[in-house]
Amino acid sequence: MAKYRQIYERLAERMKTGEYEAESKLPSETELMHEYEASRGTVRKALDLLQEHGYVRKHHGKGVFVLRRDQIEFQFNGIVSFSEIYASMLGRSIETSVASFEEIEAPSWLAERMGLEPATLVYRIERVRNFDGENVILDVNYFVKDLVPGLTKQIAEHSIYQYIERELGQQISYAKRKIAAEDVTELDRSRLDLHDYEYVIVITNDTFLYEGRQFEYTESRHRLDKFQFSDVARR
Amino acid sequence: MAKYRQIYERLAERMKTGEYEAESKLPSETELMHEYEASRGTVRKALDLLQEHGYVRKHHGKGVFVLRRDQIEFQFNGIVSFSEIYASMLGRSIETSVASFEEIEAPSWLAERMGLEPATLVYRIERVRNFDGENVILDVNYFVKDLVPGLTKQIAEHSIYQYIERELGQQISYAKRKIAAEDVTELDRSRLDLHDYEYVIVITNDTFLYEGRQFEYTESRHRLDKFQFSDVARR
DNA sequence: CGCCATTTGTGCGTATGTATC
């Protein structure tokens, strides 16, 4: 591991254990240089990384200050599937069932949205998330077959992202998300236990690989009362 | 302006105008050194910044590649007031009216939530956002008076954040956000044109200064059909 | 396969600028 990463991890650990207390000032760059026997540039890279990850805040002329712990706890940032968030927030797990798994030619609206050639093959997957005996979330995923080959129903029952990153070795780069309320559709009614809610919260997700190629479009449709989204925004 | 920022801006501009095309490779660090008469470290800082802001992707041993344009458009990340987002998305401006402005002792639920001493003074502000002749968003803000002194109704009519950062010189550090649907309240009915929607989308916002002190709690209550939230998540 | 040129990644040392106290 790179030296600046080692320093980063060591410092992060000392903040987590409380050795460096919240609100306190970290040793100066010069002190850290000696302590870790590194150059100033290396120490600075470690500190930059700590700031980027929300551990500390640097202040020109004053020093580097440890931020309060609770900031780091709610790191729902980045690309996480919403069911994961949901599960972790409620402290319970969700049962997932694959309601539909097919290989189709991309419909025209999808091809246009994703910038695909006509007739590109995609996997279309419907997954229903059951919580406390009720179906409350419907995920409809579209994956480009060329970019995510070998997807199976078994994989879909677990974590597709894990498959993409670990098995295929593809690096996911970024996702565009949109959240809005929509009228309930027939599909929603057939898959979810909607009671008499007339609206669902829909999260659309366009996910891209590192070269900027889009490999996924997903709609995550949540029953109104079971939807919640959290994140932490930083300046 | 720092040299690496100048290089960053120049390169970003050349990508925006299409001089550097999407998917293409940028000149190597050595070439950029000569072109901008800068050291390699400086060029690298500019490139790092470009990557952080989603313009390019660096690849060890291969080069730096321009990402597709549409990625950069939706940069709603960071801390932005939701009305700003909303306005920029529709390409029109929203009219804001301050429906209520008072200085009160923090109610107990708020004191507990924000970790305040009992009887701490806070400003309570209600603002209504009118779009196309309809009141569709109600913002209820609570600001700790000690941390945001001198707030007035006039300031609330414009940008409170701007006041905090420019006039008070306070640095806003991060915000915790939550989005969920809630039943319509009496207050919603009295302030908004709700038609017969029974639910509103509520964004709660806890905002902190750089030392980790919370100075704001806000609820932004949106009529269901007028709510939309976008962001870009990066790994 | 190995070798090599290219390109980005890491690390060091140094000098100077700027903010804070």
Add this chain to the structure above:
DNA sequence: GGATACATACGCACAAATGGC
């Protein structure tokens, strides 16, 4: 003004990944 601390910039050396030969 002086001391301290972070910010910027330069130059150099070597490591590691990539791709062509």
